[in-house]
Amino acid sequence: MESVDVIVIGAGVVGLACARALAEAGRDVLIVEREDCFGSGISARNSEVIHAGLYYPPGSLKARLCVEGRQRLYTYCEQRGVAHARCGKLVVASRSSQLDALQAIAERARRNGVDDLRLLDHAEVAGLEPALDAHAALLSPSTGIVDSHGLMLALLGDAERHSAMLALGSPVTGGSADGDGVVLEVGGETPMTLRARWVINAAGLDAVALGGAIRSAASAQAPQAHFARGVYFSYSGKAPFSRLIYPIPEPGGLGVHLTLDLGGQAKFGPDVEWIERPDYHVDPARAARFAAAIRNWWPALDAERLQPGYAGVRPKIVGPGEADADFRIDGPDRHGVAGLIHLYGIESPGLTASLAIGAQVAELVSG
Incomplete structure (x- = not known):
């Protein structure tokens, strides 16, 4: 049996950020990925948004790691030449x-440390985005936005x-865990x-299943997996x-935004649909619901230009009707099993928080 210092399971943006942080800390790292390419799961099917940290409960991991991760991510992209834009957003x-x-x-x-928001009235919104119909908005x-594939390559x-x-x-x-690793x-x-010596479970949609498949005392603390599909529609022509542009958030997500x-091309989504297992089907008929939601803030939308895009699936650890769960970074301090770290429920803002998550995992491994 071959021995390795650290194995990271999953080569999405979070797994790669963990591997980078651990390798730069002097650890010998092996990344194992089920697919035949890296970043083909959650990391390839999202909005590619760098979130500021507006929505998450103060004191939560999501809030702290999003704000820290956003700062780290902008710096990293500038240093590594990863394509990105600090374009700003309006919450309407x-x-x-x-x-x-x-x-x-x-x-x-x-309370999360985001200190640059501005509350705009109708006239101020119209001055920034004349096509937007809003009573008021928050400017963030x-x-x-970031090129997620370029980020993962870096x-x-x-x-x-x-x-x-x-x-x-x-x-x-x-697998299994014992006192020797x-x-x-x-x-x-x-x-x-x-x-x-250490295994980092950063398997995204499969993280909960692996939490049970790697037999240990930590298995009993694995949450239940739930899946929420969100579909995107592209917009032909220039918006x-x-x-x-974001509406007020809705249960399970941030609303159709x-x-x-x-390149300036617009897309709308995601919506929220609870499903039994990961499925990336996009039903063209959902365009009618999208159009109705979008017209709340863009009355002039030409719905004929909405085209089915792609779907992503969120790795939820709570079900429909429940309050959103925080990130779970379950290490030995939580479950008592040496050498094992499970990353559960790493949905949005996981991309934004990825570098901060990697740094926290490296700290746990360093002791």
Whole structure:
């Protein structure tokens, strides 16, 4: 049986950020990925938004790691030449009855350390985005967008420069933890059994299942997995906005919003649909619901230009009707099993928080 210092399961943006942080700290790192390429799961099916930290409960991991991660991410992208834009966003109150909700977001953001928000009235909103119909809005200058694939390439490059290795087509099928480390059974063309001093479960949608498959006392503390699909519709032609446009959040997500890619192309989404298992189907008929939601703040929308785009699935650890759960970074201090760290419920703002998550995992490993 071969022995490894650290195995990171999952080569999405969070797994790669963890691998980079650990490798730069002097650890010998092996990244194992089930698919035949990195970043093909959650990391390839999101809005690519750099969140400012407006929505999350003060004191939560989501709030702290989002704000810290956003600062780290902008610096990292500038240093590594990763394409990004600090384009800003508007959170829109379409009617006066939503002003209290808008004020609540502003207060929560302030408590999270976001100190650059501006509350705009109707005239000020119209001056920034003439096509937007809003009673009022919050301007978040720190919100941005990033090339997620370019970011993952940079993270992987950093990890590999510090001797980390990536094994593709290597699904973890099981394992166990004992006092001497963690043993993993890895499938693929050449199945093998590996022993590691540390295993970081950053498997995204499969993290909860792996939490049970790696047999240990920590298995009993694994949450229940739930899946929420969100679909996106692209917009043919140019939309008349230069910033991201968000409505007041809805249960399970942030509402159907407009984001822009780095070329200025608009897309709308995601919505929220609870499903039994990951499924990336996009029903073109959902365009009618999208159009109705978008017209609350863009009455001039040409619905004929909405085209089915893609779908993403959020790895929820709470079900429909329950308050959103915080990130869970379950290390030995929580479950008592040496050498094992499970990352559960790493949904939005996981991309924004990725570098901060990696740094926290490296701190846990360093003791």
